Amino acid sequence: MNTKILHVDPSSILFNKDEGIETCTPIFTDPKTKSYLDEASIILRSHKNCIGFPTETVYGLGASSLNDESVKSIYIAKNRPLDNPLITHVASLSQLHRKILPPSTKIPDIYLPLIKKFWPGPLTILLPVEDDTTLSRLTTAGQDTFAVRIPNHPVARALIAISDEPLAAPSANASTRPSPTLAEHVYHDLQGRIPLIIDGGPSNVGLESSVVNGLTNPPMLLRPGGISLKQIQEVGHGWEDIVTAKKTANASEPVRTPGMKYKHYSPTAKVILFVKCGNGVKAVQEALSRYPNSKIALLTGSEFEIPETLQAQFAIVDHLGSSITEMAHNLFAKLRNLDKNDMDYIFIEGVPDAGEGLALMNRLSKAAHETISNDSK
CATH class of the missing domain: 3.40.50.11030 (Threonylcarbamoyl-AMP synthase, C-terminal domain)
Structure with a gap:
């Protein structure tokens, strides 16, 4: 498989501030950027391959989280263990409800102040998996919760919006390797394994998203990341009592979020x-x-x-x-x-x-x- 790199201009992608995170209708001032994201969207909607793309945290390896074959392409490209769950990325709250959550399902109230303050951004929340979910159960590693966030990078959010595919997207590196913050890092690890990398420049944060579980009492920080523990505590509304999960899970222990079980982030040295x-x-x-x-x-x-x-x-x-x-x-x-x-x-x-x-x-x-x-x- 030949791996193509397409360079896009993140500054050419605009969003209607009046929409907030309720909906997402990207506006493009650069036709080439729009054309390249359309090309990427065709690959995503084919449900055959995953692609590399930038987020504000690190580069992601994205494929539709609603299709088993799409999700399998991620695990294969990364050589990722199947019991390591994936985070789903959506462009808006309306897409989350329209594509994943049943009409009668509400986001638990405890998350609402976090969503208001940190979305779009590097914060991931855990939600219950409904019996009739449209999500591929490969994203959840067979568990009763799934992880989701709205990314803040204009390329990531626009790509998810125009493809209209919620994207399961772990970091776009070979498993156990340091996460990629540049398109060239993705190419180094995954050339020949994926068809396309969208190059949107360097990731700003440099560490993956923070993952929180508000379904427990007290709520829990499962993975520290782009939003600090202090920032979460300062939101209040129950989050001041948040506790930190243990850093590493046992080999036989199921985990609800990436980064808790296997060796990660390691260079060859x-x-x-x-x-x-x-x-x-x-x-x-x-x-x-x-x-x-x-x-x-x-x-x-x-x-x-x-x-x-x-x-x-x-x-x-x-x-x-x-x-x-x-x-x-x-x-x-x-x-x-x-x-x-x-x-x-x-x-x-x-x-x-x-x-x-x-x-x-x-x-x-x-x-x-x-x-x-x-x-x-």
Whole structure:
């Protein structure tokens, strides 16, 4: 299969503000962008293949969530385990009700303040699966809930609207690899496996959506992501009591959201994560001594103060970012870039596993081969 890349202009896609998220009628000022999304829509409506496309979080691998063959194409292209559920993306509330939810079904009230504040955007909610659902049960891994969100990227939302297909769309990477934030990342992993990648430039957030379950009491944060725990708590209306799910599920345990069970976000090089290591000098020196004759890269954050004499022992030294937001935005792209340079190990400075750092450390800990912690530093 030849994989084609089509470059579109996200700024040429406009939305009627009066519609809000109730409906979605994209307006195109660039005919080429409209033509390319029409081409992508034909593939999606054929229910034969999945395609790569940009979202504000990371690039997604999308196919109709209403058709088993479409959803199977995602699992095949990614080599993804079948018990790892998928998030469905819709363009509007009307599409959600018209295509998935039965007419008599209401979205639970607890979600309404979150939807008002964070949709469209990087927040995913869990809803009950009805007996007569139109959803492919492959998206839910056979469970009684499904995950859904309205993306904020103009290309993603327009594509879903004009194809009129709710899209099951995990990250567009080979399973276990770092998530893609550029079209070239998707091409690297999936060339020859999918027919088309829509290139809409870099993803802005850099981490996947946050996933919440408001069907439990108290509500639960299943996966930290683009919306922080604090932002969710500040909404109130019961969300101030939200609890955090355990980071990793057991091998035999069913999961309701992606990212809880299998190794994720990992480059080919082994990641060594440093937590609570002060300026990093002693911890890094000791770690270097354990890997002689190895090609090692160092990604620093805001606390490490590694002298030039120590930096000289690394093949590559790079700065992940000075803030958690910057580090999160850069993480996957930096990991992929270091993989191009055939590193044996990547040393990464971590951040506090709380507040804004919760989502970043979730990804780093899942990518890590080993975590080095020194509470005394």
